[in-house]
Amino acid sequence: MVPEFLRVTIDFDQSHLFFPRIVTWILVGLALIGVVSRSRAFVRNWAGMCRDCADAARGFDTRRFGATLVLLVVYAVAMDRLSDVWPNTGLSFLFCSMAFMAAMSLLYVHDFRRKTLIVIGLSSILSPLVVWYALAKLFFLTLP
Amino acid sequence: MDFLAAITPLELMLVVSGVMIGIVFGAIPGMTATMAVAVCLPMTYGLSLNNSLALLLGLYVGGISGGLVPAILINIPGTPSSITTTFDGYPMAQKGEAERALKIGIVSSLIGGLFSAVVLFLFAPALADLAIKFSYVEKFLIILFALTIIASLSKNLLNGAISGVLGIWLSLVGTYDLNTGGNGDIRLVPGFLEDILINGFSLLPVLIGLFGLTVILEEAAKGVPPEPLSHFKLGDGKPFRFSVFRGHFGTLFRSSAIGTFIGLLPGIGGSAASVLAYAQQKNLSKHPERLGTGEPEGVMASESSNNGLTGGALIPLVSLGIPGDSTTAVMIGAFTLQGLQLGPLFIGEHLDSWHEIMTNLVLANIVMFLVMFFAIRHIVKVIQVPKHLLYPLIVVMCAVGSYSANSGIMFDVWTFLLFGVFGYFGHKVGLESAPFIIGFILGKDAEVYFVKSIESYGNLAIFFTKSPIAMGLWVLIALSLGYAFYQAWRNHRRECGA
Numbered sequence: 001m002v003p004e005f006l007r008v009t010i011d012f013d014q015s016h017l018f019f020p021r022i023v024t025w026i027l028v029g030l031a032l033i034g035v036v037s038r039s040r041a042f043v044r045n046w047a048g049m050c051r052d053c054a055d056a057a058r059g060f061d062t063r064r065f066g067a068t069l070v071l072l073v074v075y076a077v078a079m080d081r082l083s084d085v086w087p088n089t090g091l092s093f094l095f096c097s098m099a100f101m102a103a104m105s106l107l108y109v110h111d112f113r114r115k116t117l118i119v120i121g122l123s124s125i126l127s128p129l130v131v132w133y134a135l136a137k138l139f140f141l142t143l144p
Numbered sequence: 145m146d147f148l149a150a151i152t153p154l155e156l157m158l159v160v161s162g163v164m165i166g167i168v169f170g171a172i173p174g175m176t177a178t179m180a181v182a183v184c185l186p187m188t189y190g191l192s193l194n195n196s197l198a199l200l201l202g203l204y205v206g207g208i209s210g211g212l213v214p215a216i217l218i219n220i221p222g223t224p225s226s227i228t229t230t231f232d233g234y235p236m237a238q239k240g241e242a243e244r245a246l247k248i249g250i251v252s253s254l255i256g257g258l259f260s261a262v263v264l265f266l267f268a269p270a271l272a273d274l275a276i277k278f279s280y281v282e283k284f285l286i287i288l289f290a291l292t293i294i295a296s297l298s299k300n301l302l303n304g305a306i307s308g309v310l311g312i313w314l315s316l317v318g319t320y321d322l323n324t325g326g327n328g329d330i331r332l333v334p335g336f337l338e339d340i341l342i343n344g345f346s347l348l349p350v351l352i353g354l355f356g357l358t359v360i361l362e363e364a365a366k367g368v369p370p371e372p373l374s375h376f377k378l379g380d381g382k383p384f385r386f387s388v389f390r391g392h393f394g395t396l397f398r399s400s401a402i403g404t405f406i407g408l409l410p411g412i413g414g415s416a417a418s419v420l421a422y423a424q425q426k427n428l429s430k431h432p433e434r435l436g437t438g439e440p441e442g443v444m445a446s447e448s449s450n451n452g453l454t455g456g457a458l459i460p461l462v463s464l465g466i467p468g469d470s471t472t473a474v475m476i477g478a479f480t481l482q483g484l485q486l487g488p489l490f491i492g493e494h495l496d497s498w499h500e501i502m503t504n505l506v507l508a509n510i511v512m513f514l515v516m517f518f519a520i521r522h523i524v525k526v527i528q529v530p531k532h533l534l535y536p537l538i539v540v541m542c543a544v545g546s547y548s549a550n551s552g553i554m555f556d557v558w559t560f561l562l563f564g565v566f567g568y569f570g571h572k573v574g575l576e577s578a579p580f581i582i583g584f585i586l587g588k589d590a591e592v593y594f595v596k597s598i599e600s601y602g603n604l605a606i607f608f609t610k611s612p613i614a615m616g617l618w619v620l621i622a623l624s625l626g627y628a629f630y631q632a633w634r635n636h637r638r639e640c641g642a
Contacts, residue, residue: 002603010599016320016329019591023313030306037302061367068364072357072561075543080554093544101536108368108532123533128540135544139190142552143544 067107075100083144090136090143097128151503155198158191159504162202163511169203170210171526172534173220175359177207178471182355183538185348185477186545193482194500200478201501204471205257205454205508209516212249212447214527217242224415225450228422232435232442239438243520247384248440249447250516252396256448257509259400260407260455264462265502268491272463275488280600281610284593285617287586290410290466292621294579296628303574310575311583316591318344324592340555348477348549349559350584354577355474356542357564360535362571368531388440395425395441396448403449407456407468410582421449455505462490462501466586470578473585481549 010018042049075096082092102124109116135141162184169180180203188196211223216233229249236245278286291308298304317333318341320326333341363369389396399421406417425445426432435442457468465487467473479486484494491498516523546560547553567577597606608618 002605006604007602008598008604009602010595012327013329015327015595015599016331019595020313020316020331023309023316023587027306027309027313030302030309034302034306060365064367065361065365068361069565072539072564075539076554076557076561079543079557083554093547097540097543101540104536104539105532108364108535109530110368110370110532120533123537127537131540131544135186135190135548139187141186141189141544141548144547144552144554144557 064107068104071100071103071107079144088142090132093143094128094132096144097131098124101127150499151507155195155504156507158195158198159202159507160511160515162199162204163206163508163515164202166203166206166208167210167213167512167516167523168206168526168529170207170222170226171213171523172529172531173214173218173222173527175534176211176223176355176471177204178355178469178474179359179538180204180207181471181474181478182352183541183545185352185474185481186541186548188478189481189548193479193484193497196478196482197497197500198504198507200475201504202508202511204475205451205505205512206515207471208451208454209250209253209257209447209512210523210526211450212246212253212443213520213524216245216249216443217524218527223450225418225453226446227415228418228446229443229450231422231446232437232439233446235436235438236440236443241382241438244382244384244388245438245440245443246520246524247517248388248443250513250520251386251389252399252444252447253451253516254509254513255396256400256403256451257454257512258506259397259448260404260452261502261505261509262455263404264455264458264505268459268463269498271459272488272491275464276492278488278613279610280593280597281607282613282617284590284597285607285614285621286464286466287590287593289617289621289624290460290586291579291583292624292628293409294582296624296631298576298579300574301628301632304576304579307570307575307577308579308583311580311585312587312590314345314350315584315587316344317341320591321588324588325596326592345559345563346549346553346556347480347585349546349556350563351474351477351581352542352546353560353563353565354567354581355470356538357560358567358571358577360539361564361568363531363535365568368535389444392441392444395444398424398428399445399449400452403452404456406449407453408459410460410466410468417449417453418446421445451509458501458505461486462498463488465490465589467582470581473578473581476585477549 078099079092079096082096086092102120105120105124109120132143136143165184166177166180169175169183170177181200184199184203188199191199208223208225211221211226212229212233214220214222215226215229216237219230219234221227221230233245233249236242275286291312295301295304295308298307313332316331319328319330322328330338330342402421402424403417406420422435422442422445425441426435429435429441431439453469457472460466460468461472461475465476465485467476476486484490484497542560542564543557546556549556570580571577598604607614609615
């Protein structure tokens with residue numbers, strides 16, 4: 001005999017919400033426990049935690065991190081827009097990737113010697129070309 | 145042995161390429177075997193399943209093994225699983241025995257890998273035979289057990305639990321699939337996004353973003369420090385001889401077994417395997433005080449355990465459809481692309497592919513040994529590959545992999561970027577990738593099994609009373625939670641005492 005409180009019926013029309021609701025409540029419960037326990041830790045040791053945050057902020061490279069995010073968004077947008085200009089050829093991917101690789105390499109490099117710049121230039125042209133040729137021409141994959 | 149003869153030249157070439165690319169990824173600090181598999185997934189789009197397996201298993205074994213190179217030469221583990229290799233490998237390198245330490249590590253990796261392949265071969269079909277009898281109730285409990293283990297062995301119990309549940313929650317975004325008995329309605333999506341999120345987030349772009357882009361953003365935040373070009377020398381100290389293993393077969397066997405067992409547990413990375421094996425070695429060594437000062441047995445324990453993980457992690461993958469670690473989680477993406485469902489029926493229905501997995505795993509270990517053992521002097525140069533050339537190429541590969549995952553959908557590229565950024569900020573607030581991704585992969589199945597169980601039986605008691613297996617699974621769930629709470633309590637006491 002199953003006790004009444006353990007009996008459950010699921011209305012088919014609402015069945016798509018049954019499991020997500022349970023998961024949402026569990027997630028909210030866990031998040032609340034997390035917030036409460038962290039607030040208690042923060043109250044106990046706020047000076048130390050502020051110091052840790054300040055230390056972390058000091059080692060943070062805002063320029064490279066921010067520029068990486070901008071480059072990623074510009075890369076995706078440009079690839080999408082240019083794929084209307086050259087549809088189903090992968091050329092949008094090819095040219096955008098060349099520009100993206102050059103920009104990102106220049107952003108990350110620390111040593112701006114002539115030889116380094118030549119290697120960056122060659123890598124930015126040849127790497128996307130090889131990837132494009134292999135995927136679009138050999139494997140016949142759809143590229144933007 | 146027929147299946148050994150069935151290896152085609154193309155498969156052999158793919159295993160060799162996979163191992164070599166994997167070694168490169170493993171040998172560069174910050175890049176992992178998981179990243180290697182994620183980045184190379186687009187290459188499998190145009191390959192058959194068997195050829196894809198050859199490439200992916202090569203990447204997996206190469207990626208795990210490559211981590212020992214920087215661990216020994218520059219004291220930085222190439223992959224998290226090589227952390228304990230630094231303890232004795234680097235001191236050996238400082239004594240002028242770098243080449244000897246590398247070769248001890250390579251041979252130990254081979255032994256660990258082959259040991260785990262044997263266990264996989266013997267154990268996976270037996271587990272699949274057992275799992276085939278599971279109803280929806282037991283299948284749900286298996287997933288629940290996997291998730292509790294992941295959470296309990298995470299760095300922080302609460303963070304691990306939140307990560308896993310968040311992964312499940314995000315996997316439910318989109319339509320409740322009619323093909324799995326759902327009602328076809330959409331949920332957890334704001335109205336203005338319904339058109340693009342009707343099918344939810346695709347698995348591959350999520351994986352590629354989390355394991356490919358997050359690492360690059362973390363490096364960017366640190367300013368992409370220049371490579372430790374390092375003035376390492378392979379050394380002219382004691383030469384390597386196989387006799388170094390005399391008297392250490394117990395170490396190799398025990399550490400390989402620990403690695404394989406840890407691999408069996410879902411979501412637990414190689415770092416846990418190597419740390420546990422190293423700790424055991426220290427407990428059982430005749431000279432525990434020497435460990436950490438450049439003892440070959442330390443390198444043996446670490447490297448045999450982390451390669452032992454490979455076959456172990458494949459056991460729950462092929463027999464239950466549950467990934468054993470983050471790399472095998474990414475491999476699920478490759479199987480999905482080929483339209484294959486991993487789980488209890490996989491071995492019986494795809495015997496050829498099962499044999500391919502076994503053959504390629506053994507082959508990948510042998511190729512890894514041959515490549516690394518005889519070309520180690522060249523491989524060490526990989527550490528010097530500049531990140532400013534490598535990272536942009538990885539982003540390009542990730543972008544094209546995401547775009548092609550569903551035959552050309554631009555939203556998948558945005559998903560990849562979104563989850564890359566999410567991974568970066570998630571790590572900052574303590575979220576963990578492995579529990580998250582395993583929750584994401586298993587979330588939809590968990591829903592189907594849970595809802596169908598209730599629809600079939602109409603009560604919650606069935607989860608406890610369905611069968612002796614269900615009861616046994618509850619005992620395991622209780623044990624894993626009990627262990628987690630005990631660990632959390634011990635850590636708390638230690639912190640209070642400090």
